[in-house]
Amino acid sequence: MPAAMTTLAELNAMPAGDFMAALAPVFENAPWIAEGVAAKRPFASLTALHKAMLSVIAEQPDDVQVAFLRGHPRLSPETLRKGTTAESTAEQTAAGIGALDEATIAKLTALNAAYDSKFGFPFILAVRRASLPTMLATFERRLAATPEAERAEALAEVQAISWMRLLDRVQPAPTGSLSTHVLDTVRAMPAAGLGVELWGRDASGQPICLESFTTDANGASGHDLLGQGRLRAGTYEWRYDTPTYFAARGYPTPARSFLGKVTVAFSVWNPEEHFHVPLLLTPGSYMTYRGS
Structure with missing residues (x-):
């Protein structure tokens, strides 16, 4: 290379x-x-x-x-x-x-x-x-x-x-970024106050936490992440602290323990694009997709 x-x-x-x-x-x-x-x-x-x-x-x-x-x-x-x-x-x-x-x-x-x-x-x-x-x-x-x-x-x-x-x-244009948004489908509300980490890999291929934040009132990351040319092609993971989120909202231990922390792995093919990952969440299930 x-x-x-x-x-x-x-x-x-x-x-x-x-x-x-x-x-x-x-x-x-x-x-x-x-x-x-x-x-x-x-x-x-x-x-x-x-x-x-x-x-x-x-x-x-x-x-x-x-x-x-x-x-x-x-x-x-x-x-x-x-x-x-x-x-x-x-x-x-x-x-x-x-x-x-x-x-x-x-x-x-x-x-x-x-x-x-x-x-x-x-x-x-x-x-x-x-x-x-x-x-x-x-x-x-x-x-x-x-x-x-x-x-x-x-x-x-x-x-x-x-x-x-x-x-x-060739270095890609610095136009790419990442974001996420979480909807609590049981309460039919944005999942505000949910702890989230974004993980990637360092130059040696080892997992590394790149960003850590709590979702805003809209259940979103609040701003785009890894912008200004920091996004690279490769595999990333969103890690959502769903047990803590559901515990704070009164869900009993059996209900909130099934999933554990939800991890969504995804690939960035073109680092010049924006990658938005929505999460539809309940204590027993979740759905994700590439959003816009």
Whole structure:
């Protein structure tokens, strides 16, 4: 992965050649994609830049899109032995593809051969977000797809891979943030006075409490959290002190003890966006979703 990050401002100001060199690895063996957006600068966000790069692919005729997909390496130990791009090597190695047992290697080899024979390009998956069981299950499911549907899904995986690689290289615009809001559905009121913690992970991957607060009169965090460029892609947790909240409102121990402290884990894919997590709460159940 790149040793240093660049900013959007720096990227926008680079000579065209430097811009293309900086972004060439974002899409596998396809520097022409970065070349296709160099003249469209400046970009206000990574989201806008990525959308423009995807548009370059979408505008190509079918044969060019298929040739682009063929430029991706197989997911296999053999690929790692023979050598591929630095980005793909790092991603496949981190996913454990270089350390598979013989039975799994044989299964993966057979899946790759069947897939290549049917579709004419390698199986593509964003392995940074997929365990080995997920990868194999996805492989088997997609073998049953039509060529048109599979090409669309392969391009969707390219979209995910390229977005993660872009985040490796360029700092996102400081527009993202987090918030939460809790409704006590038994009392049909906002859950005011509820203790909440926001947890993430530090640079070494260890859990760390990032914010701690009590919900306001509207049952909300009161302000957006991790704004001004502090939000990063990754996994976070809201931890709600629901036992204390229900104890203060007169619920007996058996009623308030079923759930314990409610934890809602969620992923931030695009740190330029706002992520709002509502919680609908009773002593015996809760419901959550991504709000607006």
